[in-house]
Amino acid sequence: MESKKACIYCGTTDELSDSDIIPDALTNSKIINPNVCRVAHNNKFSDMFEDYIIKHLAVITNELDIKSSKGKNYAAYDASILIDNIEYVTRLSSDTELFRNNKIISSSDGKIKLGPLENIRRFKGANEDNVTAVDINQVEIEKRIVLKMDTFFSLEMYRLMAKIAFEWYCLHNGIQDKCAKFDALIEFITTGKGTNPVRFISNAEVYAIFSQIFAFGSHTLLSYIGIDDSVNIVVSLFGVSAYNIKILDKPTDACLNNVLFQELTIDAKRNQFFCKTVEELMGDFGASFREVILPNGLKINIPYSVSDFSLQYKMWYLMNYQIFQTSLKCIEEPNQEAIELLKKQIEEILQSSALTIRGLKRFVKEQEYYFAQGNSLNPKGTDKKSTFLYYCLFVIGRSADIHTFDDLSSHMKEKFSEGTIEIDENTNRLFLDEIFATEDYFSLIKKGAEIIKNWGYN
Numbered sequence: 107m108e109s110k111k112a113c114i115y116c117g118t119t120d121e122l123s124d125s126d127i128i129p130d131a132l133t134n135s136k137i138i139n140p141n142v143c144r145v146a147h148n149n150k151f152s153d154m155f156e157d158y159i160i161k162h163l164a165v166i167t168n169e170l171d172i173k174s175s176k177g178k179n180y181a182a183y184d185a186s187i188l189i190d191n192i193e194y195v196t197r198l199s200s201d202t203e204l205f206r207n208n209k210i211i212s213s214s215d216g217k218i219k220l221g222p223l224e225n226i227r228r229f230k231g232a233n234e235d236n237v238t239a240v241d242i243n244q245v246e247i248e249k250r251i252v253l254k255m256d257t258f259f260s261l262e263m264y265r266l267m268a269k270i271a272f273e274w275y276c277l278h279n280g281i282q283d284k285c286a287k288f289d290a291l292i293e294f295i296t297t298g299k300g301t302n303p304v305r306f307i308s309n310a311e312v313y314a315i316f317s318q319i320f321a322f323g324s325h326t327l328l329s330y331i332g333i334d335d336s337v338n339i340v341v342s343l344f345g346v347s348a349y350n351i352k353i354l355d356k357p358t359d360a361c362l363n364n365v366l367f368q369e370l371t372i373d374a375k376r377n378q379f380f381c382k383t384v385e386e387l388m389g390d391f392g393a394s395f396r397e398v399i400l401p402n403g404l405k406i407n408i409p410y411s412v413s414d415f416s417l418q419y420k421m422w423y424l425m426n427y428q429i430f431q432t433s434l435k436c437i438e439e440p441n442q443e444a445i446e447l448l449k450k451q452i453e454e455i456l457q458s459s460a461l462t463i464r465g466l467k468r469f470v471k472e473q474e475y476y477f478a479q480g481n482s483l484n485p486k487g488t489d490k491k492s493t494f495l496y497y498c499l500f501v502i503g504r505s506a507d508i509h510t511f512d513d514l515s516s517h518m519k520e521k522f523s524e525g526t527i528e529i530d531e532n533t534n535r536l537f538l539d540e541i542f543a544t545e546d547y548f549s550l551i552k553k554g555a556e557i558i559k560n561w562g563y564n
């Protein structure tokens with residue numbers, strides 16, 4: 107007999123809806139729990155805590171080219187922009203927006219306005235003495251963003267993490283109705299009251315272990331049984347902040363799958379495995395290899411399937427299981443160490459670029475306005491990410507051998523040894539020098555952009 111399907115929060119069978127386990131605006135890779143009622147729970151979580159986190163992490167999602175499927179634009183964030191040593195404060199959803207659509211911005215002291223020359227000249231009192239022309243392709247532009255560290259320790263963040271852990275764990279355990287074992291957890295998620303089961307993981311070593319295997323900007327979820335027998339979920343958000351969520355004091359017969367692992371990358375790839383126990387995983391892992399005897403008599407183990415990418419994740423999980431159980435430094439209130447760690451993680455995200463088809467297509471679209479105006483790259487440009495993307499267009503336009511996104515990836519991988527490309531001042535300079543040393547660089551860039559437009563997402 108099939109059991110009835112009901113909301114995992116309240117047990118109602120009315121209007122069950124698909125809940126995005128991780129809010130749509132925070133990921134390019136949807137995971138869904140279909141057992142959440144629409145009115146009282148799915149919809150209300152947005153106002154209760156999700157929108158708050160989405161808004162406060164906008165600069166990260168924007169930088170990672172993550173966009174809500176509901177909205178047309180990438181999330182906007184507050185930024186201060188230093189142009190020719192004058193600070194302007196504005197709200198942006200892309201760097202190119204700064205000088206578009208006749209936008210006029212004010213300096214932080216309110217005394218100076220910046221915008222298209224013809225519009226500024228129309229200002230009351232504008233004259234030759236107080237209006238100066240600035241060539242935006244020639245001045246130095248530096249962007250500073252505001253990101254509140256409190257966000258990572260807010261009640262909204264803790265409720266969101268508890269919600270993600272709960273819906274994900276239920277999904278992979280076939281829970282399709284309200285289960286009393288989760289009452290305390292449900293109370294915390296739905297009201298923000300009761301015991302907070304969420305802790306921020308504050309040891310840098312753990313983040314280093316994560317970064318050994320997780321792709322740049324990924325979300326990762328995994329479960330483990332603590333040495334006190336509790337059931338825990340670890341959620342790593344963009345690889346920037348990680349949380350431990352204790353969802354049950356001890357395992358329950360209703361939920362037998364306690365070895366769960368899923369990585370969701372920014373280009374929507376999934377690496378995952380789900381099984382009951384660590385012992386089962388070990389057996390499964392061992393059975394993935396066969397023994398081969400080499401001509402010299404040496405025995406080695408090789409995987410049956412060389413394309414089974416889950417093996418490296420299983421091995422990583424097994425090797426680090428004890429660290430999850432015993433070495434997570436879990437805190438509820440921020441301390442100096444945690445803030446420093448977060449700053450470092452965020453800096454890394456904002457200064458690195460992962461080469462994704464989505465990011466390239468977005469860049470091309472946003473640059474079209476400038477291409478039409480006949481200008482693009484600023485030779486004094488300090489925005490390393492945009493230099494890097496211009497360089498990609500330039501390389502595609504120049505080369506006869508780059509026809510697909512994979513061709514481009516291989517080409518860039520030859521230049522950089524890893525999938526994540528970190529561009530320092532020096533590389534930025536080298537890219538710019540190489541581009542500007544080529545006479546028809548602008549037509550090559552435009553040619554590259556046209557080629558990218560025809561590439562599919564997969």
Ligand SMILES: [Zn+2]
Pocket residue numbers: 113114115116117118142143146147
């Ligand atoms: Zn409900």
